[in-house]
Amino acid sequence: MRIGKIVSSRSHLDYVCQIYHPGEIPDVPSPASYAFGRFVRLSGDAVGIVYDSQLQNPDFGNFGPRLSNSPQEIRVFTPDLIDEQATLVSLLLLGRLSGAHGIHEVPGEVIPVHSEVETLPDEAFVAFHRDEAGRIQLRYLPLVQAHGGPASLSLLLAVLDRLNSLCPEDRARLGVLRNALNWQRTIQAVKA
Numbered sequence: 001m002r003i004g005k006i007v008s009s010r011s012h013l014d015y016v017c018q019i020y021h022p023g024e025i026p027d028v029p030s031p032a033s034y035a036f037g038r039f040v041r042l043s044g045d046a047v048g049i050v051y052d053s054q055l056q057n058p059d060f061g062n063f064g065p066r067l068s069n070s071p072q073e074i075r076v077f078t079p080d081l082i083d084e085q086a087t088l089v090s091l092l093l094l095g096r097l098s099g100a101h102g103i104h105e106v107p108g109e110v111i112p113v114h115s116e117v118e119t120l121p122d123e124a125f126v127a128f129h130r131d132e133a134g135r136i137q138l139r140y141l142p143l144v145q146a147h148g149g150p151a152s153l154s155l156l157l158a159v160l161d162r163l164n165s166l167c168p169e170d171r172a173r174l175g176v177l178r179n180a181l182n183w184q185r186t187i188q189a190v191k192a
Contacts, residue, residue: 003029004089006042006115012093013106013147015048017117019087029119034089036151037158039120039128043111045096047120047128051148051155052090059085091117092147094140095128102128104139126166136163136170138177153185 004019017040022028034040038050093111095104120128131137138159145152160178164171 001027001029001033002116002118003034003040004117006111006113006117007088008113009111010090012110013143015042015091015093015111017089017091019089021086033119034087037155037162039125040091040117041097041120041124042091042093042117043109043115045098046093046107046109046111047095047097047102048091048093049144049155049159050089051092051144051151054088054090056084056086056088092144094143097124097128100127101130101132101134102137104137106143122166125162129163129167136167136173153181153188156181157185 002020002025004017006015007018008016010016017034019034020028034050034053036050036053040048040050042048093107095102096107097103129136129138141156144156148155157178160174160181164174164178167174
């Protein structure tokens with residue numbers, strides 16, 4: 001499902017996606033489709049994860065009198081008014097899909113502005129977490145810890161929960177990693 005388009009970047013790995021508004025595409029994405037921890041596909045085979053969000057509202061703090069309040073009235077009284085409100089999500093690139101497996105590495109190419117962003121279906125999500133031999137892999141883990149901000153451990157735990165539900169044969173290995181991340185989160189809380 002298409003959810004938005006790339007509007008800017010902060011680095012080679014960190015991109016900003018503007019979520020589509022009603023009227024831009026036939027099927028407007030629901031908030032669940034761009035939720036925290038959602039995997040997305042960009043510019044063909046690049047794969048990223050939603051790790052942050054931001055709401056843009058230029059009208060915030062502008063409490064002056066208005067001729068109209070509802071969107072329907074605004075369309076009648078000021079048809080040339082551009083809606084400048086936006087929902088932005090931050091995407092961290094993790095690698096790319098190569099056939100039936102994932103390659104967890106820094107992508108070489110820059111993602112162009114206005115590139116489509118779409119959700120990654122469950123089958124592609126599982127394929128991205130398999131190597132060429134079909135084994136489970138999370139080689140992007142240090143990258144998420146370094147660039148995912150203060151919520152990076154929560155982000156990784158959410159990924160492990162999703163993998164655990166989709167890959168029951170790998171629950172033992174995923175459980176070991178989950179315990180290690182929980183231990184790391186506990187140690188960080190003690191240090192704070």
